[in-house]
Amino acid sequence: MGKNLTKRSEDYSKWYNELVVQADLAENSAVRGCMVIKPYGYAIWEKMQAELDRMFKETGHENAYFPLFVPKSLFEAEEKNAEGFAKECAVVTHYRLKTDPDNPSKLIVDPNAKLEEELIVRPTSEAIIWNTYKGWIQSYRDLPLLINQWANVVRWEMRTRLFLRTAEFLWQEGHTAHATKQEALVEAELMNNIYAEFAENFLAIPVVKGVKTESERFAGADETFCIEALMQDGKALQAGTSHFLGQNFAKAFDVKFTTNQGKQEHVWATSWGVSTRLMGALIMTHSDDQGLVLPPNLAPFQVVIVPIYKGQEQLDAISQVANEIVQDLKLHGVSVKFDNRDTHKPGWKFNEYELKGVPLRIGIGPKDLEKRTVELARRDTLTKEFVAKEDIVETVVDLLKEIQENLYTKTKNYRDTHITPVNDFEEFKEVLETKGGFLSAHWDGTAETEEKIKQITKATIRCIPMDAVEEEGKCVFSGAPSNRRVLFAKAY
Secondary structure (H helix, E strand, O other): OHHHOOOOOOOHHHHHHHHHHHOOOEEEOOOOOOEEEOHHHHHHHHHHHHHHHHHHHHOOOEEOOOOOEEEHHHHOOOHHHHHHHHHHOEEEEEOOEEEEOOEEEEEEEOOOOEEEEEEEEOOOOHHHHHHHHHHHOOEHHHOOEEEEEEEEEEOOOOOOEOOOEOOEEEEEEEEEEEOOHHHHHHHHHHHHHHHHHHHHHOOOOOOEEEEOOHHHOOOOOOEEEEEEEEOOOOOEEEEEEEEEEEOHHHHHOOOEEEOOOOOEEEOEEEEEEEEOHHHHHHHHHHOEOOEOOOOOOOOOOOEEEEEOOOHHHHHHHHHHHHHHHHHHHHHOOOOEEEOOOOOOOHHHHHHHHHHOOOOEEEEEOHHHHHHOEEEEEEOOOOOEEEEEHHHHHHHHHHHHHHHHHHHHHHHHHHHHOOEEEOOOHHHHHHHHHHOOOEEEEEOOOOHHHHHHHHHHHOOEEEEEEOOOOOOOEEOOOOOOEEOOEEEEEOEO
């Protein structure tokens, strides 16, 4: 099983690709650039989905669903947004196939079935949603409008990688409308904070909350808030974004409301989203050379019980004890699987669950029955201990909490030691190549400098941290004055 994985130190990218496939998370499909998410991978995504959905609803948001197709005229209504996504769009031009007259076993596009107007397969849904909102919003009484949708989107990527960058991916996208600028800004920041809370408490991934520079902003946004995470190889990953859209879409689609003073005004907007990219973040943050390491909050099952036996009689005796443990653990909210398959040996199962990152493994053999103990193995530390049967529930509950906290602490320590202040460009280049991680450096605020640094080093400004302190300094590249540091990194 996981023993065949390439080591991270040898080739991190290859290790990642192998792990995604070997751990049964996903695989490449027959459609170029698209993936098949397998049941185990989808179960993890469902857990993410459920927790985020709960958090959205707790803050007053409701789910809806909008069409997959966007008429080109609607798509191009907000110019910056259309321009930003134009090169990634898949376009539907015809609505029918017919039998090829030269080869009856094949189909061709019917040239007489050309659409009057092309349809864009949504790369994001602002256009179709804001066209819809025009009919929903008339008065201040209709605001705020707080809508989220769980959907798939298509962005025609040429270089793809499972979970991190695919032509089609799953995500959620929130789209909200507000009566005032301040309300919309509060919403955009609130959702970024929710993403940060989710990443840290659920995924055990520490993140930096910040604001994107103008050149890294979402197309059509006035401000983009983001959370940035650091992967084990020293590269950053944008884990979520929340956009303050100003009145750009409201003006493009003429969405106005009557204020409580009887005036007509354009509404203020936000949009925000996270995607199956979070799966990539999860894998690259915690996993090791043996395979996946899953935080207990996300594991499809937190505990697996493997019987070690010879013959049916031993299996029956072990099964009785195992089923009692299963019931007791379930009563305490622990998800558990008893793997009593007779098609695979215990050693094979141990390797499988190590590869799949199950947080805790319980082994029960004939000697354990005699001693009234079980062997308990932790995935995060790869340590084992023997636990008395009567203590197993309490021990498991405590350990799951400890593992969740341990994974976060370990990752945070790595992240914190890989935020390096640099003060000149030579130091910048050296630290980037030898240590990696986030480089905290002064920047003169110009897009020109940002672009030159990117061209020379491939590092981009990941964010201007929300907690960046005011300090006088000189731009790491140009030497021009700067009043705060920003975070640079190479990124996925």
